[in-house]
Amino acid sequence: MPQAAYAHFKLKLDPFTTLSLRPQNLEHFIGRELLIDRVSSALFSLSNVGLAGEPGVGKSSLMRMIQSQVPSQFYWAAIGVPRDDAAYFLSELLREMLVIIPKVKGLDLKAIGRRLEKEGLSKNEVFSLIRSIVRKLDKPLLVFVDDLEKIKDDRIRHLSRSERTLQVLEEIKTLFELPNISFAISLQEEFYGKVQSVVQENGDPTVLGLFRHIVLVEKFSMAELKGLLQRRLQKAGYTGTADQFFEPEALILGLALCNGNPRRFLYLLSEGMFRGYRRKAARVEFQDVFEALNEHLKLDNVCRKLLYFLAKSGRAVASNSDLQAYMGLDMISIARRFDVLAKNRLAEMVEVVNGSKVYALPGSKTPEENKAPLSVVKVTRNLAGEKVFNLFEPEDN
């Protein structure tokens, strides 16, 4: 986004960057107190921990936060593992250990480093070097492994991505069993379910049994996302509130459609802000976020109109005759489109009234609010004879 866009909205820097939080901007971190507690107490008692969650939900940021709180009676190292290759994993770990561990009694770490870089050590050789170092450490080592779920290599083509990750974990299982070292590893969300079942059956059929402490990094609530936004704007030098920066309806749309995922939320707002800037608007409005959204969703015209209607009215039923008149479609076709929106998590069914399903933006309202009367659409014709669509809030009727 051009610098001029920030200047236009009186910001000193980009409030919506979707990059994971780094040590220098951890003050942007919000919430997650219980998760931090659970992960660090498991890790500090030298149990392996898996962090599961969908992409963009905040696993990397959470790891960084925990790293910043590691007490000095531990060593800690962070590695990224972008390949499904156990040998690569092991050498990355050894390399990092050699960086953070100053010295070990009876071992020449420099010589080990030279061997690692020059000799093309085998997987087993690297493993025994790691083991010999770990055995003699004066304090335990915590290892953070991020983005194991992003493995791209397809060394073993017929396996799915999560099967490949599992394969790597299997290959380095002995590493997780070493004393004096423990791992925090980010994993795909589906591992969460798998591990739960392993633990329930009380068996240990796979390496997942070693991750008895697996935590699900959950989606953000709408209130948390709003808090995150407020914090971001403030840190970027904005002096007003989130509601002054965004038209409230724009914010509702962003909150509803990001489905609790902070990366998606920030991305949508950033795109919306860019459109607001191009219009030279005083604040980011509904149309900006809506357009940004449509560019990415590529919804057909009917779905787009329905989504617009939902976002503006709050709730809608296919059998609403005003809606049918506005859409120029019968109830059945509208119901079908609502279904499409719901399948894409762009709308959700909130209740059934007289046999008709009532839809709203996902999660945008509490169940109580969803009991409020439906907004009514009035379709009139203007002087040119075109249909005009007006929304009336319940109190207007």
Ligand SMILES: Nc1ncnc2c1ncn2[C@@H]1O[C@H](COP(=O)(O)OP(=O)(O)O)[C@@H](O)[C@H]1O
């Ligand atoms: N607890 C948090 N507080 C504030 N911002 C967060 C938090 N967790 C994640 N974010 C933001 O959400 C986005 C995605 O987070 P990230 O840690 O990269 O997710 P993941 O690693 O799960 O893909 C980043 O922009 C990050 O700054």
Ligand SMILES: [Mg+2]
């Ligand atoms: Mg990440």
